[in-house]
Amino acid sequence: MQELFDALKRAAPHESTVLITGESGTGKELIARALHALGSRASGPFVAINCATLSDQLLESELFGHERGAFTSADRPKPGVMESADGGTLLLDEVNEMGLGCQAKLLRAIERREFRRVGGTRKIKVNLRVIAACNVNLEDAVAAHRFRPDLYYRLKVLSLEVPPLRSRKEAIPVLAQRFLDEVTATAHLPARRLTPEALAQLVRYEWPGNVRELRNAMESVALMTARTLIDVEDLPPNVRKVAEGAVQVPVGTRLDTAEREIIKRTLETYPSVKESARVLGIGLRTLHTKIRAYGLRDRRS
Ligand SMILES: Nc1ncnc2c1ncn2[C@@H]1O[C@H](COP(=O)(O)OP(=O)(O)OP(=O)(O)O)[C@@H](O)[C@H]1O
Ligand SMILES: [Mg+2]
CATH class of the missing domain: 1.10.8.60 (Helicase, Ruva Protein; domain 3)
Structure with a gap:
């Protein structure tokens, strides 16, 4: 943690993009706000946008804004968060969820510090710091071709890792x-x-x-x-x-026996199958398959 605070203090005064990685609930947004507060743009706005909750098209218009008539529901021009964060800091939360089309436009906007609103022709210049946060390993998303490598390298010029509690x-x-x-x-x-x-x-x-x-x-x-x-x-x-809640697994235990015990105890400890799957680090479907295979029953079902 001390390492993180030191890195935070070192990163804050600069312009460069920061990538904050850490599990859900570790305090990534708090770190982003601290970077803003300790930086040269502290008197400017701090604007956060969650990339996971919007379709790519909507996200694009939220980011860059749109002109009137850009799409059917665009009955008036609207500035995007890139504009409202001008002079301050923009946090792109869950950046890994951003679609590839939007990623290309974001990269261009960050590199040129200018962009156009959706449906617009006018170039808009901004001066802001971009911080990206994500709770998965972005490198995996790059390897799976879901995230542009060039944007990844652009975002992680400075990177901060928030440790789990x-x-x-x-x-x-x-x-x-x-x-x-x-x-x-x-x-x-x-x-x-x-x-x-x-x-x-x-x-x-x-x-x-x-x-x-x-x-x-x-x-x-x-x-x-x-x-x-x-x-x-x-x-x-x-x-x-x-x-x-400790699981006793003596040396000499078969792997499937150990797995059955771990799953059984996890199901007994956590309030739902979904939560158990998350704790075990496997998908919900996989867990259901294993529950059936091992003849375990969720005691609530
Ligand atoms: N070091 C801390 N001291 C006090 N409160 C903290 C600390 N870290 C996190 N919190 C609190 O925990 C909650 C989660 O923090 P935050 O929203 O920053 O997490 P996050 O990493 O962005 O999570 P997610 O990935 O789910 O968005 C918030 O209520 C925040 O105030
Ligand atoms: Mg968050």
């Missing part, structure tokens, strides 16, 4: 207490403390949803528990369960 467990107690304090202050509730056992349990848990999951867990604890001293049994069920 499970690899910086020392941060968990401080963050947990901070989130409890924030929630209780906002909700005008008495302050909460965690017992050493509850703290140890939070540290032991793997936090697949990272800081966001920790924050949500502390919010739920603060609001659902009347006690001011939070113990293990007050923690959300999936967080609490991990104590008994």
